[in-house]
Amino acid sequence: MTTALIFHPGYLLHEQSRDHPERKERLSYTMDQIREEGLMQHPAVKVIAPKEATIEEVSRVHIPEYLAFLEHSSKKGGFIDFDTNVPVGLFPHALLAAGGAIRAADAVLDGEVENAFALIRPPGHHARQGTGAGFCYLNNMAIMVRHVQGRGIRRVMILDWDAHHGDGTQMIFYEDPSVLFTSIHQMPFYPGSGSVDETGSGRGAGFTANMPVPAGTGDESYRYLFETVIEPLAREFSPELIAVSAGQDNHYTDPLTGLALTARGYAGLMKHAVALARELCGGRLVAILEGGYSVEGGLPYTNLGIIAAMADLDLQSIREPAIYGEWLARAADPSAHARVIENAASLRTHLAPFWACFR
Numbered sequence: 611m612t613t614a615l616i617f618h619p620g621y622l623l624h625e626q627s628r629d630h631p632e633r634k635e636r637l638s639y640t641m642d643q644i645r646e647e648g649l650m651q652h653p654a655v656k657v658i659a660p661k662e663a664t665i666e667e668v669s670r671v672h673i674p675e676y677l678a679f680l681e682h683s684s685k686k687g688g689f690i691d692f693d694t695n696v697p698v699g700l701f702p703h704a705l706l707a708a709g710g711a712i713r714a715a716d717a718v719l720d721g722e723v724e725n726a727f728a729l730i731r732p733p734g735h736h737a738r739q740g741t742g743a744g745f746c747y748l749n750n751m752a753i754m755v756r757h758v759q760g761r762g763i764r765r766v767m768i769l770d771w772d773a774h775h776g777d778g779t780q781m782i783f784y785e786d787p788s789v790l791f792t793s794i795h796q797m798p799f800y801p802g803s804g805s806v807d808e809t810g811s812g813r814g815a816g817f818t819a820n821m822p823v824p825a826g827t828g829d830e831s832y833r834y835l836f837e838t839v840i841e842p843l844a845r846e847f848s849p850e851l852i853a854v855s856a857g858q859d860n861h862y863t864d865p866l867t868g869l870a871l872t873a874r875g876y877a878g879l880m881k882h883a884v885a886l887a888r889e890l891c892g893g894r895l896v897a898i899l900e901g902g903y904s905v906e907g908g909l910p911y912t913n914l915g916i917i918a919a920m921a922d923l924d925l926q927s928i929r930e931p932a933i934y935g936e937w938l939a940r941a942a943d944p945s946a947h948a949r950v951i952e953n954a955a956s957l958r959t960h961l962a963p964f965w966a967c968f969r
């Protein structure tokens with residue numbers, strides 16, 4: 611089976627400012643690494659260029675007033691928050707990112723490939739119905755989910771492993787039982803939400819599962835959360851598609867965060883997710899790039915590890931250059947795992963009324 615990489619040269623055009631952490635090198639260095647490893651021509655990988663999402667497609671998530679604001683301020687430049695301005699020309703770039711997420715889903719639903727990774731920017735998981743935030747403008751994940759639901763997929767499980775809580779995505783689906791939103795993220799940290807007692811409301815009660823982790827959390831804890839929270843929930847929810855908000859800012863070299871995941875840890879996580887998708891939903895898995903700012907550090911290697919895991923390639927050689935070794939020792943906190951176990955136990959208690967697997 612093959613894996614699609616969704617990429618467009620237009621993803622390198624968006625720029626808030628030269629020194630902004632969400633800059634084009636995040637993706638251009640990853641693409642260089644992918645070329646260097648020969649993955650562009652690999653028989654298990656299919657590179658697909660997407661087109662812009664339509665206004666109708668993004669309107670399934672965002673309100674017209676916000677879309678009009680984005681379109682208008684893209685002409686002269688504008689401002690959303692201190693991390694997120696609207697550079698001239700933004701709107702078509704944001705539509706192209708959303709279009710990449712949609713194209714990834716179509717490649718999977720049409721059986722062109724088994725799974726797909728949308729290597730897109732700007733990212734999306736902080737964007738809400740009526741505003742952008744935290745480097746995000748359009749919620750690419752939510753737009754993709756509404757698109758697949760329009761194509762007949764009833765239940766989608768989202769796994770958001772970006773270091774920051776996916777507050778925008780959570781809010782969009784908070785009352786919606788057709789989408790199980792799960793998130794592992796550093797806490798306390800930006801944006802401040804994502805505690806274990808945020809479990810959804812109304813008809814969506816029980817369909818949000820937050821796994822906050824302290825700074826210093828590494829591979830072992832992510833594996834633990836996957837096995838003790840994500841897998842049992844997934845088996846009971848029985849998704850028809852698994853969607854990963856793949857933020858690579860948990861890597862121990864990331865300059866914005868304090869976590870300690872390695873490239874092999876990322877590859878292992880994705881391997882788990884792929885196995886779960888094969889067990890539950892015919893292998894249907896769509897990954898969408900969110901954050902990850904270690905442009906000159908681990909980022910290209912984490913993306914490579916994820917792709918290798920999706921395409922069943924040999925994972926043995928996926929590792930960061932040895933010179934980063936000391937960084938890992940500095941980033942990792944051995945006491946973090948006990949906190950992770952505690953938080954996960956508390957989450958299971960909060961979710962027990964809704965899920966038999968936690969009773």
Ligand SMILES: [Zn+2]
Binds near residue numbers: 859
């Ligand atoms: Zn992030």
